[in-house]
Amino acid sequence: MKEYDIIIIGGGVVGCMTARFLSQYQLDILLIEKEADIGSATSSANSAVMHAGYDALPGTLKAKTNAISSPLWDQISRELGFDFSRCGDYVVAVSDEQLETLQKLKQQGIDNGIKEISLITAKQMREHEPMISENVTGALYVPSGGILDTFAVTVAAAENAVMNGVDLLLETPFLDFTMDGKKIVGVHTPKGDFKGRWVINAAGLYADEVMHKANVQPEFYIRPRRGEYVILDKVDYNLSRQTVLFPTPTDKGKGILVASTLHGNTLIGPNSNFVETKNDKTFTKEGFDEIWEGALKLIPNLNRRHIIASFSGLRAHGNAPCLTPGVDYISDFIIEIAEGVEGLINLAGIESPGLTSSPGIALMVIDLLKEAGESLTPKANWNPIRPARPVFRHLSTVERKALVDKDPHYGRVICRCETVTEGEILAEIHAPIPATTYDAIKRRTWTGTGRCQGGFDMPRVVKILSDELNLPPEKITKKGSDSPFLYRRTKDLEKVES
Amino acid sequence: MKKNFDVIIIGSGPGGLAAAINAKKHGAADVLIIERDLELGGILLQCIHNGFGVEIFNKDMPGPSYAQHFIEESLGLGVQIMLDTMVLDITADLKVTAISKHTGLIDLQARAIVLAMGCRERTRSQILLPGTRPAGVYTAGTAQRWVNIEGYMPGKRFVILGSGDIGMIMARRLMLEGAKVERVLEIMPYLTGLTRNYVQCLMDYDITLQKSRTVKNILGVNRVEGIETVAVDEKWNHIKGSEEIIPCDTLLLSVGLIPENELSKKVCVALDPITGGPIVDDRFMTSVPGIFAAGNVVHVYDLVDWVTEAGFVAGRGAALYAQRSAEEKVSKIPLKAGEAIRYVVPQFINPDSLRTETIRLQMRVSTPIEERVRLTVEDDQNNVLAKKAEPYARPGEIITMEVKQDAFDAVQKAAFLKVNVSKR
Numbered sequence: 001m002k003e004y005d006i007i008i009i010g011g012g013v014v015g016c017m018t019a020r021f022l023s024q025y026q027l028d029i030l031l032i033e034k035e036a037d038i039g040s041a042t043s044s045a046n047s048a049v050m051h052a053g054y055d056a057l058p059g060t061l062k063a064k065t066n067a068i069s070s071p072l073w074d075q076i077s078r079e080l081g082f083d084f085s086r087c088g089d090y091v092v093a094v095s096d097e098q099l100e101t102l103q104k105l106k107q108q109g110i111d112n113g114i115k116e117i118s119l120i121t122a123k124q125m126r127e128h129e130p131m132i133s134e135n136v137t138g139a140l141y142v143p144s145g146g147i148l149d150t151f152a153v154t155v156a157a158a159e160n161a162v163m164n165g166v167d168l169l170l171e172t173p174f175l176d177f178t179m180d181g182k183k184i185v186g187v188h189t190p191k192g193d194f195k196g197r198w199v200i201n202a203a204g205l206y207a208d209e210v211m212h213k214a215n216v217q218p219e220f221y222i223r224p225r226r227g228e229y230v231i232l233d234k235v236d237y238n239l240s241r242q243t244v245l246f247p248t249p250t251d252k253g254k255g256i257l258v259a260s261t262l263h264g265n266t267l268i269g270p271n272s273n274f275v276e277t278k279n280d281k282t283f284t285k286e287g288f289d290e291i292w293e294g295a296l297k298l299i300p301n302l303n304r305r306h307i308i309a310s311f312s313g314l315r316a317h318g319n320a321p322c323l324t325p326g327v328d329y330i331s332d333f334i335i336e337i338a339e340g341v342e343g344l345i346n347l348a349g350i351e352s353p354g355l356t357s358s359p360g361i362a363l364m365v366i367d368l369l370k371e372a373g374e375s376l377t378p379k380a381n382w383n384p385i386r387p388a389r390p391v392f393r394h395l396s397t398v399e400r401k402a403l404v405d406k407d408p409h410y411g412r413v414i415c416r417c418e419t420v421t422e423g424e425i426l427a428e429i430h431a432p433i434p435a436t437t438y439d440a441i442k443r444r445t446w447t448g449t450g451r452c453q454g455g456f457d458m459p460r461v462v463k464i465l466s467d468e469l470n471l472p473p474e475k476i477t478k479k480g481s482d483s484p485f486l487y488r489r490t491k492d493l494e495k496v497e498s
Numbered sequence: 499m500k501k502n503f504d505v506i507i508i509g510s511g512p513g514g515l516a517a518a519i520n521a522k523k524h525g526a527a528d529v530l531i532i533e534r535d536l537e538l539g540g541i542l543l544q545c546i547h548n549g550f551g552v553e554i555f556n557k558d559m560p561g562p563s564y565a566q567h568f569i570e571e572s573l574g575l576g577v578q579i580m581l582d583t584m585v586l587d588i589t590a591d592l593k594v595t596a597i598s599k600h601t602g603l604i605d606l607q608a609r610a611i612v613l614a615m616g617c618r619e620r621t622r623s624q625i626l627l628p629g630t631r632p633a634g635v636y637t638a639g640t641a642q643r644w645v646n647i648e649g650y651m652p653g654k655r656f657v658i659l660g661s662g663d664i665g666m667i668m669a670r671r672l673m674l675e676g677a678k679v680e681r682v683l684e685i686m687p688y689l690t691g692l693t694r695n696y697v698q699c700l701m702d703y704d705i706t707l708q709k710s711r712t713v714k715n716i717l718g719v720n721r722v723e724g725i726e727t728v729a730v731d732e733k734w735n736h737i738k739g740s741e742e743i744i745p746c747d748t749l750l751l752s753v754g755l756i757p758e759n760e761l762s763k764k765v766c767v768a769l770d771p772i773t774g775g776p777i778v779d780d781r782f783m784t785s786v787p788g789i790f791a792a793g794n795v796v797h798v799y800d801l802v803d804w805v806t807e808a809g810f811v812a813g814r815g816a817a818l819y820a821q822r823s824a825e826e827k828v829s830k831i832p833l834k835a836g837e838a839i840r841y842v843v844p845q846f847i848n849p850d851s852l853r854t855e856t857i858r859l860q861m862r863v864s865t866p867i868e869e870r871v872r873l874t875v876e877d878d879q880n881n882v883l884a885k886k887a888e889p890y891a892r893p894g895e896i897i898t899m900e901v902k903q904d905a906f907d908a909v910q911k912a913a914f915l916k917v918n919v920s921k922r
Contacts, residue, residue, distance in 0.1 A: 230623070235763055279719050284628050285736075309623045311631065397595075401603045408599040413534070413584035417760070422599075438633075451760075453621040455637045459644055473650055478633035482720035485633055486650040487747075496676030 004030045004167075007187050007196035009174045009210055011038035013150065013358045014350050015202035016158035020080075021362035022369075023164035024382040030194055031158070031166055032187070034173035036480030037440035038433065039154030042204050043355070044443060045281070045313025046227070047257060047270065049244055051353040052089060052145035054109030054117060055254060059327035061335055066353045067113045068360030070144060076359055080156035081388030082149055083262045089145030089244035092125060092298055094135040098248035102140045105249070109142065117142045129240050131299050145244055149262045150355055151443035155433065157358075160386035162432045164379070171480060174203065177214050177344075184214065184343035200345045200365065205278040205316045207334075207348035216338045217320075222349060224278045224314040227270025228287035231309040233451050234264040237302070245298050254352070256294025258302075263418075263446060268295040268302070270313070283310045308451045318349025333357070335364050337372055345369075389427045393419040393446075414464070415457040417450020425461065429468045436469060438462065439479040462486070499601065500578075503528040504820040505813070506594050506608040508585050508761065511540025512802050513793020514614030515568035516809025517816065521612070522575040524817035530578045530606070532585055532596055538572075539565035540616055541639065542802065544646045547667050549694075553803035564802060588765050592788050609820035610788045612812050613762055613776065617794040619664075620754040627659075627751075629716025632723075638664040638752040642671070651675060653748025657725045658682045659713050663691035663800075665752020670699035679705050680744050683727055685712040685734060688866050690894045691752075692800060713749065714741060722747050755798045765789065772841040773797035779830055779846040780857045781815035782808060790816045797843050797860075800896050804860070831909055833859070833875075836918035840864045840893065847915070852906040859884075859899045861917055863891040870922040875901055877912035891919060 006022060008015045011033030019031045035041065053070050056063035077084035093099045102119060109117040118141050125132055125139040162168055169191060178186040178193055186195040203210045208222040239245075239260055247255035252272060259267045271290045275282075288310065295302055322329040331349060338344040345368055347361055354361075370376055390403055392410055403423070404411040410423030428435040428444045435441050438448070441461055448454030448461070462485055466473045477483045488495040504526035507514045510533035521529045537543060542550070545561030552558055555567075573579075583598035594606040619637035627635075636644075636652055642664065644652045656672055658665045661684040669679045682700060687710045689696055700707050714728040714736060729740035757775035759767070767776045768785035775796040776784040783790050792812035793805040830846035842861040851857055859875065871891045875884040883905040888897060899917070901909065909915065 230626075235760060280630075281719075282628065282630050282715070285626070288626055288628075304626075305624075307623060307626065308621070310626060397603065400597070404597065404599075404602040408602070411597050411599040411602055412582065413586075413597065416534070416584065419584075419586065451621075452618045453623055455619050455621060455640050458636070458640055459648055463648070473648070479720065483633040484721065486644065486652055487654055488651050490645055490649045490651055490675050492651075493676065 001195060002028065004028045004194060004196040006030070006198045006200060007032065007194055008200045008202055009187065010202035010204055011035070011158060011168070011170070012041060012043040012202065012204045013039060013154045013157070013355050014204070014347050014361055015200070016154050016161065017358035018200060018202060018347070018362040018365050019161035019166045020157040021359070021366060023161045023166050024378055024384070025376045026379055027376070029161070029166040030196065031161065031168045032172040032174060032189060033168070033170050036171050036437045036477065037435065037443070038158045038168070038170070039151055039443065040439070040479065042313055042316060043150055043154045045229070045311050046150055046352070046355060047259065047267065048148050048150040048261060048355070049089070049257070049259060050084065050086070050146040050148050051356040052109070052142040053112045053114055054105055054140070054142060055249070056112065056353065057322070057327060057329050058108060058111040059324040060322045060329050061333040062353060062357070063112050065333065065335070065357035065360035065364065068363060069357045072359045073146065073148070079384045080160055080386045082152035082156045084146060084148055085242060085262060086144060086146035087242040087244065087260065088141065088143040089246065090125065090128065091140040091246045091248055092132065093137045093139060093248045094133055094297060096137055099138050101248050102138065106140055114142060114144065116144060129243065129245065131240060131301050132245070133298055133300050147242070147244060147260060147262055148355060153355065155444055156386050159432045160384070163386060164382055168433060174210060182341050184341055198343050198345060198369070200347065202347045204350065205314055207316065207346065208318070211338065211344070211346055211348065214338065214341045214344055216340055216344065216346070220318060220320055220334070220348065222316050222318050224275050224280065225317040225351070226273050226275045226280065226312050226314055228283055228291055228312040229267060229269030229310065230288065230291065230307045231261070232266040232268070232306040233308045235451070236306040237266055239266055247294065247298055256291050258295050258298050263449070268292070275314070278314065281312045281314060283312050287312065309449065309453060315351040316349060317351050320349050333361070335361055337368050390424065392421045392424060414460050415447040415450065417452050418446045420445045420447040422464065425464055426468065429465065436465065437477050437479050438465070438485070441465070458485070499604070500528070501605070502607045503530045504608070505529045505610045505612060505816045506606060507531045507612040507614055509533065509540060509614035509616055509795070510538040510579070511614060511616050511793065512542060512565065512568065512805040513616070513795065513809040513812070514540070514612065515565070515572050516806040517612040517614055517790070517792045517813030518572045518577040519568060519575060520810040520813030521817040522572070522577060524814045526817035526820050528578070530580065531572070532580045532583050532594070534582070534584045536582050538569045538579060538581070544642050546646050547671065550802050553801060554806060561802070568806070585761060588761055588789070590765055590786050610790060610816035612816050613784070613789065613791040613795050614793055614809065615758040615761060615795045617755040617757045617798050619751070620756055622751055625753050627713055627716065630719055632716070632718040632721050634718070634722030634748045635716060636748065636750055638662070638668045638750045641750050642668055645671060645675060651677060653677060655680055655746040656748045656750055657744055657746045658750045658752060660684060660752035660754070661689045661691050661696070661707060662752035662754065663695050665750060666691050666695040666699040668750060668752070669705050670703055673703045673705070680746050681727070682707045683711045683713065684709045685730055686710070687732065688892070692894065716749060717743070722749055725749055755794065757795050757797065759795060762791070762795070770841065770845060773843065777845045778843065779848055780844045780851050781848065782812035782844070783815055783819070788819055790819070797841065804896070831912055832914040834914055834916045835861065836916045838864050838919050839917050842917045847901070847909065849906060849910040852901065852903050852909060856903060857901045859901065859917065860896050861899070862893050862896055863919055864893065866893060867891045867919070867921060872920050872922045873897060873899055874918050875899060876916050876918060877908055878914050881908060883908050883915065887922065
């Protein structure tokens with residue numbers, strides 16, 4: 001049986017980005033993910049903001065990884081072929097008191113190494129976004145902030161890792177470690193045991209449970225903190241320019257933002273409420289009221305008739321203290337070689353700015369491995385480039401014509417609202433990491449995300465998946481086992497329940 | 499391939515087919531229908547229940563048969579078709595950009611365009627339905643496609659939200675296929691679909707309809723496991739203590755239809771915020787000269803027969819526009835909805851139309867009036883130009899009125915016309 005050098009638990013953005021960066025070395029790597037697709041949990045439902053790095057307290061790992069990562073995204077997005085826009089962000093004050101907070105935030109940004117960060121007047125803010133609340137008193141403007149496509153980042157990183165030899169197993173939950181005394185020698189899963197010299201715990205919401213299996217950090221806990229969001233129809237509503245608008249932060253957190261998405265929509269959210277279970281992604285009426293009220297404080301002309309989607313995500317909020325002397329902060333990231341066992345690296349409590357920080361976290365993992373004596377010999381044939389696949393709606397007329405002439409499947413529109421073609425869907429089903437569920441197709445191609453929310457495309461996508469995967473339609477799922485769309489054929493009397 | 503057409507029609511549902519037929523009958527030589535699906539007929543093809551054709555044919559037909567009549571007539575008249583083709587863009591100078599597997603990306607030129615894209619269903623997010631996002635939450639129309647076209651059952655135990663017609667029709671259809679329909683919920687204190695559908699689809703199958711009740715929570719992580727329902731007051735506030743959890747695996751939504759006007763928006767056709775469809779005149783021309791609109795793309799009709807009739811009007815208008823020699827100068831009179839009238843279509847009328855024919859108006863009231871009502875069309879001086887009595891008026895049922903030719907003089911002089919409703 002193959003012995004891996006490294007087994008990564010968790011195919012979220014942290015696990016996938018770590019796999020991608022480690023794939024440049026002569027290492028045998030296995031990435032295991034419990035869901036039917038990578039990036040299905042926290043990485044699929046967040047603000048998709050590339051944080052400039054002024055939020056986190058100086059000295060924390062949150063601040064450190066954010067500072068390392070923020071400058072890297074231009075290069076990473078080019079290499080991995082996903083969209084990224086450094087559109088800048090604003091923290092908006094609507095009272096004189098809040099202006100004082102912005103002063104402090106500006107200083108914190110400077111301390112964290114941000115070079116361009118400035119306070120602007122209410123008038124300047126209004127020039128940037130004329131629809132801003134008339135109560136605006138000023139804003140903090142940071143041109144290096146930006147927006148990402150959280151789905152695309154995770155998929156592209158994982159795909160590049162797989163292209164460079166990383167093995168990926170989906171629907172493979174971690175159950176336990178296999179140990180040799182104090183030494184971790186592998187992991188136990190329903191798909192069998194896998195041997196590995198190192199295990200990297202990137203299990204997101206479950207990272208505490210994973211480390212507890214090795215009797216590591218029993219005092220560390222993750223409490224899921226839910227954030228709820230709505231999306232507005234891009235045909236009906238747009239901010240004046242692509243941007244991110246934060247309110248002035250409070251003790252409760254960064255607050256409800258109003259931001260552009262790279263898909264052209266407007267995103268509103270999140271609130272921040274603890275929930276009991278790690279899969280409680282309920283969207284609530286109260287939550288909606290909370291985020292809507294918050295958003296109206298920034299942009300008063302929002303209309304709830306323009307809402308086309310609502311969702312919620314869970315943050316992996318941990319209770320780890322910051323280890324930097326003199327920094328009094330709880331709920332920092334954990335990025336460490338675990339003590340008390342051999343062969344475990346913990347990447348835990350990764351909440352915001354986790355998406356932004358993921359490349360920096362990966363680089364820190366490389367350093368940790370080197371410190372632990374791993375030689376990490378570069379691969380001669382490592383390819384950092386993951387070519388982007390055609391996105392029909394982004395192409396010019398000439399490009400569209402050429403694409404359809406080359407492959408007629410790009411001439412068949414499956415998702416009418418977002419203009420996603422059959423060619424794009426087929427490309428994902430046959431990608432290095434095949435998309436095998438409706439949600440995987442949705443996140444990768446943007447099918448079903450528009451104003452009809454899949455009403456038109458869903459039966460068509462199920463049919464395409466069924467044809468391509470050579471499975472009966474009843475076996476096609478929304479997001480893996482236990483989520484079928486269909487139960488039986490009509491007139492199938494044997495299966496009718498009495 | 500041919501690139502120039504007198505009339506290009508986008509969509510081959512009942513509105514598009516009727517428009518094509520009447521465009522041909524009124525002299526348009528080259529008429530093209532562009533349809534995104536594999537066959538002509540639109541949503542009628544999945545409407546295998548009966549109830550179609552009573553007004554036009556005096557005959558009760560299933561949807562596909564009704565469609566077939568018009569498909570054959572249009573093909574017989576030489577209407578050209580492009581199937582499996584999506585229109586990506588239209589312009590004010592009447593260019594149509596479309597794409598298909600077979601043709602690639604193509605640009606066509608029309609002399610008139612008829613928008614006949616129909617409508618789409620309101621989704622769970624648009625009504626801000628709380629809960630998780632498991633498999634098993636579908637619009638009624640999506641479920642209807644699965645059952646009637648694809649031949650698959652999307653659930654075993656259903657709760658249906660909304661007493662719209664598709665929801666009730668699907669309730670019956672699912673029962674006939676051996677599924678259980680646990681409940682139909684309606685947030686309004688009244689039925690929103692047609693009474694005949696309530697009788698034939700729910701009462702006859704012992705399916706319980708609960709009014710003033712909605713979904714409080716969707717339960718289940720991977721697949722729907724249950725629906726928590728709650729009673730609401732007249733302002734839709736949840737009434738504490740009235741919650742009930744119904745175990746089920748599927749929630750169907752029949753919570754309204756929205757005219758499908760993304761293409762119309764691209765070409766800056768003016769839309770009515772109430773109907774969600776283009777503002778049209780009595781010939782169903784939109785605010786963009788040469789672009790007409792037919793059927794549910796304008797406002798959501800109760801009966802397919804009326805969609806067909808609207809399509810005839812739009813198709814004739816488009817054909818005549820395509821053949822006109824010079825720009826005709828028309829003054830249009832605004833038609834407004836009075837108090838308690840939710841909307842009226844058309845929003846403008848050409849007085850000239852009254853020289854040759856009566857003008858049909860269709861409207862909905864804002865709230866139910868369960869007693870005898872009188873409807874009037876008045877001018878700006880409150881002169882009554884048309885009137886009609888009805889035994890009751892309900893938002894779920896369109897009211898049709900006619901302005902007769904003898905009103906020509908008064909209409910021509912009017913600054914605007916207004917439709918009013920009053921209790922008798």
